[in-house]
Amino acid sequence: MHGSSEAASAVLFGLNPMWVAAILFALTYVVVMTEKINRAIVSLLAAGLMIVLGILNQETAIRGIDFNTIGLLIGMMVIVAITRQSGIFQFLAIWATKKVDARPWGILVTISLVTAVTSALLDNVTTVLLVVPVTLLITEELKVKPYPYLFAMIFSSNIGGTATLIGDPPNIMIGSATGLTFNDFAYNLTPVVIAILAVTLIPIYFIWGRHLRATPEDCQRVMQFNEHDAITDRRLLKQCLLVIGLVVAGFVFARFLGLEAATVALTGAALLLLLANFGHDAEHQSKHVLEAFNEVEWITIFFFVGLFIVVHGVDGTGLLKLLADKMLALTGGDLTATAMVILWSSAILSAIIDNIPFVATMIPLIKAMAPTFGGPEGLLPLWWALALGACLGGNGTLIGASANLVVAGFAERAGQPIRFVQYTLIAFPIMLLSIVISMGYLYWRYL
Amino acid sequence: MKAKLIMNPHPMTLRPTDTVATAADRILKHHLRHLPVVDEQGRYLGTFSVYSLLKLTLPKAVLDKHGLHNVSFVTENVEDLAQRLGGRRDEPVKNWLNIHEVAHPDTPAMEVMLLMLHGRTTSVPVVNKTSGRLEGIISFWDVLEKLIGENP
Numbered sequence: 001m002h003g004s005s006e007a008a009s010a011v012l013f014g015l016n017p018m019w020v021a022a023i024l025f026a027l028t029y030v031v032v033m034t035e036k037i038n039r040a041i042v043s044l045l046a047a048g049l050m051i052v053l054g055i056l057n058q059e060t061a062i063r064g065i066d067f068n069t070i071g072l073l074i075g076m077m078v079i080v081a082i083t084r085q086s087g088i089f090q091f092l093a094i095w096a097t098k099k100v101d102a103r104p105w106g107i108l109v110t111i112s113l114v115t116a117v118t119s120a121l122l123d124n125v126t127t128v129l130l131v132v133p134v135t136l137l138i139t140e141e142l143k144v145k146p147y148p149y150l151f152a153m154i155f156s157s158n159i160g161g162t163a164t165l166i167g168d169p170p171n172i173m174i175g176s177a178t179g180l181t182f183n184d185f186a187y188n189l190t191p192v193v194i195a196i197l198a199v200t201l202i203p204i205y206f207i208w209g210r211h212l213r214a215t216p217e218d219c220q221r222v223m224q225f226n227e228h229d230a231i232t233d234r235r236l237l238k239q240c241l242l243v244i245g246l247v248v249a250g251f252v253f254a255r256f257l258g259l260e261a262a263t264v265a266l267t268g269a270a271l272l273l274l275l276a277n278f279g280h281d282a283e284h285q286s287k288h289v290l291e292a293f294n295e296v297e298w299i300t301i302f303f304f305v306g307l308f309i310v311v312h313g314v315d316g317t318g319l320l321k322l323l324a325d326k327m328l329a330l331t332g333g334d335l336t337a338t339a340m341v342i343l344w345s346s347a348i349l350s351a352i353i354d355n356i357p358f359v360a361t362m363i364p365l366i367k368a369m370a371p372t373f374g375g376p377e378g379l380l381p382l383w384w385a386l387a388l389g390a391c392l393g394g395n396g397t398l399i400g401a402s403a404n405l406v407v408a409g410f411a412e413r414a415g416q417p418i419r420f421v422q423y424t425l426i427a428f429p430i431m432l433l434s435i436v437i438s439m440g441y442l443y444w445r446y447l
Numbered sequence: 448m449k450a451k452l453i454m455n456p457h458p459m460t461l462r463p464t465d466t467v468a469t470a471a472d473r474i475l476k477h478h479l480r481h482l483p484v485v486d487e488q489g490r491y492l493g494t495f496s497v498y499s500l501l502k503l504t505l506p507k508a509v510l511d512k513h514g515l516h517n518v519s520f521v522t523e524n525v526e527d528l529a530q531r532l533g534g535r536r537d538e539p540v541k542n543w544l545n546i547h548e549v550a551h552p553d554t555p556a557m558e559v560m561l562l563m564l565h566g567r568t569t570s571v572p573v574v575n576k577t578s579g580r581l582e583g584i585i586s587f588w589d590v591l592e593k594l595i596g597e598n599p
Contacts, residue, residue: 087517094520133515137508221527229520413511 018317021055025314025361028307033353040299043306050313064312065305068176068262069169073304074296075265076166079243080126081295082272086237087230089118089130094227097138102219104144104212109201111135112152116160116197120167120190121248124157124403125297132410134230142218146416148208150407151423155200155395155430157403162391163193165251165261169300170359170390174383175261177363178376182251182261188384192441196392196434203430236276243272307360315364324368333372336447339385340439342366346389347435351396351428359390381446388438396431397424450559451552453593454573454583460485461495463541467503467532470495470540481570483581484544491574491581493544503543504532549574552582556593559585 028046032039050056056064096114100106111131118127132153139146161168165175165185175185201209231237250257250264273292277285314320331337342362349358366382373379394401398408398420411418459477461470461484470482474497481496502510505528509515549572550559562571569587574580 090515090517090520129513133508133511133513136511137506137515137518137521140506140508221523224522226520226522230517232517410511410513414507 017055018319020053021050021314021317022319024049024053024055025310025319028310029353029357032357038299039354040302040306043303043310045306047306047309047313050309055313056309056316060316061309061312064315065308066173066176068260069172069308070301070304071262072166072172072176072265073169073301075262075267075269076123077296078269078292079240079247079265079272080122081292082236082276083122083240083244084126084130085233086240087232088237088240089127090134090230091227092118093131093134093138094225094230098223098225098227102138102142102214102222104142104214105205105209107138107142108149108152108204108209108212111149112156112197112201115153116156116163116193119157119160119403120163120193121244122166124161124168124401125406127160128153128157128403128406132407136410136414138222138225141222142214144212144214145208146411146414147418148204148212150411150416150418151208151427152201152204154401154404154407155204155427156197157407158391158394158401159193159197159200159434161403162196162388163190166265168391169304169356171387172261173356173359173363174387177367178379178383180383181255182248183255185387188380188445189387192388192438195441196437199437200430200434203426203433207426239272239275243268243275246271304356307357311357311360311364314361320361320365321368324365327365328369328372335373335378335381336443338369338373339381339442339447342382343385343389343435343439343442346386347393347396347431350390350393351400351431355390355394355401359386362386362390381442384446385438385442388442389435392431392434392438395434396428398427400431448556448593449552450550450554450556450571450573450585451582453556453559453589454552454585455589456583458483458581458584460581461540462486463492464539466536467500467538467540467543468536471500471536474500481568481584481586483572483584484540485581488578489581490579491549491572492541493546494570494572495540495543496545496568498545499540499543500532503535503538504528506531547572550585551576556590560590563587563590 024046028042031037031042047061051058051061092114093111096110097107100110115127115131118131132150135149135153136146139149158168162171163186165171165180165182171185171189174180175182247264247268250259250268251261254261254264273289277288280288327341328338331341346355346358346362366379366386369382370376370379373382394404398404398418408418459473459479459482461473461482463484463486465484473479473482481494483494484492486492509518547568548562548566550562552573552575554573559571563569571585572581573583573585575582
C-alpha cells in the first residue's frame with residue numbers, strides 16, 4: 001500500500017486527480033476485503049490521504065460525511081446498549097419458544113420471527129448476539145442440532161433488517177441520502193420482506209425442519225423455563241420500552257415533525273440515559289454513561305466517517321458520474337433494466353464484499369442517473385432495488401454480513417461450527433430465491 | 448524462599464486420556480480441588496479442577512463468554528444436572544482442562560502468592576522451565592503451613 005500511495009502522490013503533480021482518487025478508492029476496497037488491517041484504520045487512512053493528496057480539502061471532506069447516518073447509528077447503539085441489560089431479548093426468545101409448546105420446528109419459526117422483528121427495529125448484530133445464546137441453550141436442552149436454528153437466524157436477521165429504515169446500515173444510508181422516511185421504507189419494503197421470510201422458511205423446513213425431533217420430557221423441561229425471570233431489571237425494561245416506543249413514533253412522524261432520523265435517535269438515547277440514571281449520584285452516572293458509550297461500535301462509526309470522505313472524494317472527480325453513464329449506456333437508459341442490474345449486482349457483490357462501502361458508492365452513482373429518469377422521483381425503484389439487493393445479498397455467504405460472523409462465532413465456540421462452503425452451498429441459492437422474489441415485486445409494483 | 452522448597456513434589460496427577468469419572472472420583476475421595484494433568488513424559492498439560500466439574504454440569508450454552516449471564520429462568524433440578532454430568536463421565540479429561548499460570552522451581556514465594564491471588568486459584572503447578580515437566584504443586588495450604596505452621 002505504501003508504494004502505491006507514493007506513486008499516487010507523483011501522479012497528482014499535473015496529472016488527473018480522477019486517477020488518484022480512483023486508485024485510492026480501489027486500494028481501500030481491496031485492503032478492507034483482505035481483512036489484514038482493521039477496516040476503520042484503512043478508511044480513515046484513505047480519507048486522510050484524500051486530503052493530503054489534494055483531492056479534497058478538510059472543509060469539503062467534512063461536508064462529505066453523512067452525519068445523519070452517523071447520528072442515527074450512534075443513537076440506536078446507545079439505546080440498544082442500555083436495553084440489552086434488561087433481559088428483554090432472552091424473555092422474547094423463551095416466550096416465543098413456549099408459545100409453540102417447545103416443539104422443535106415451531107421454535108425455529110417463532111425464534112426466526114422474533115429475530116426478524118427485533119432486527120427490523122434494532123441492529124442485527126445486537127439481536128443475534130442476544131438471541132443466539134438462549135437459542136443454543138434451548139436446543140441443547142431439547143437435544144436437537146443447533147445448526148438449522150443458527151442458519152435460520154442469520155437469514156431472518158438480515159431479512160428483517162431489510163424491512164425498515166433503521167434495520168440495516170444500507171437502508172440508513174439510503175434513507176439519509178435521499179430523504180426517504182421510515183414510513184416510505186415500511187410501506188415499500190416491509191410487504192416483500194414478509195413474503196421473503198415466509199418463503200425462506202420453506203427450504204429450511206424441507207432440508208432440516210421435518211427431521212427435527214425432541215422427546216416430550218425434553219420439551220417439558222424447556223416449557224418449565226420461566227421467561228419472567230429472564231427480566232433482570234423491570235424498571236429499566238419499562239424505561240427502554242417507553243423510549244423505543246417514542247423513537248419509533250418519532251420516525252413514523254418524522255416528516256410531519258420536520259425531524260431527521262439522527263435527531264430522533266440521539267434525543268431518544270439522551271432521554272433513556274436520563275431515565276436510567278435519574279436519582280443516582282454523579283459517580284454512578286459517569287460510570288453508566290461511559291458504559292453505554294463504550295458499547296457504541298466505534299470501529300463501524302469511524303469506518304463510515306472515513307468511507308464517506310473517500311467516496312465523496314471519488315464523487316467529486318466525476319468518476320462515479322462516468323460509471324453511471326457507462327451503466328446507463330449498458331441498460332439503454334431503460335428503468336426496468338437498470339433496476340434489475342442494480343438489484344442483481346448489489347445482491348451478488350454484497351454476498352462477497354462488505355455492503356457498506358458498496359452502498360456508499362452506489363448512492364452518488366444512482367443520484368447521477370436522476371436526469372435520465374426524470375428527476376429524483378424517478379429513481380425510487382432503483383433505491384428499493386439497491387436496498388433489497390444489498391441487504392438480502394448479505395445472506396449469500398458467511399462473510400456477507402457482520403451478523404453472520406457473530407452467529408458463526410457462537411457456533412464455533414459451541415462445538416458446532418458453520419463451515420464456509422457448506423453454508424454457502426445452501427445459503428447462496430436461498431439468497432438468490434429471495435432476489436427472484438424481490439425482482440417480481442419490483443416489476444409488479446414499480447416497473 | 449523459592450517455590451521448590453514450598454511445593455509438594457509428589458502430587459497426584461491425571462493422564463489426558465483419563466475419564467471425567469476417574470477424575471471426579473479422586474477429587475471426591477481425596478478432597479482435592481486441582482489435579483494437574485501430565486503426558487507420558489511428565490510434561491504439564493493443564494489442570495482438571497472442581498471448576499471443570501462445574502462446567503461439565505452446566506449446559507455448554509451458558510459457558511460461552513458472550514453467552515447468558517443470567518440463567519435464573521432455567522428451572523433444572525439436581526437430577527437434571529446430575530444427568531448431564533453423568534452423560535459426560537466417559538469423556539477424556541483433556542477436553543476440560545484449565546490452563547493455569549505456572550510457577551518455576553526458582554519462582555520466589557511472593558510471586559507464587561500473587562499468582563494465586565490473580566489467578567483466583569488455590570494451587571499453582573510448578574513446572575520446569577526448559578523441559579515443561581511438572582515438578583510439583585503448591586497449594587494454598589502448603590503456603591499457609593510455611594507462613595504460620597512453622598513460626599508459632
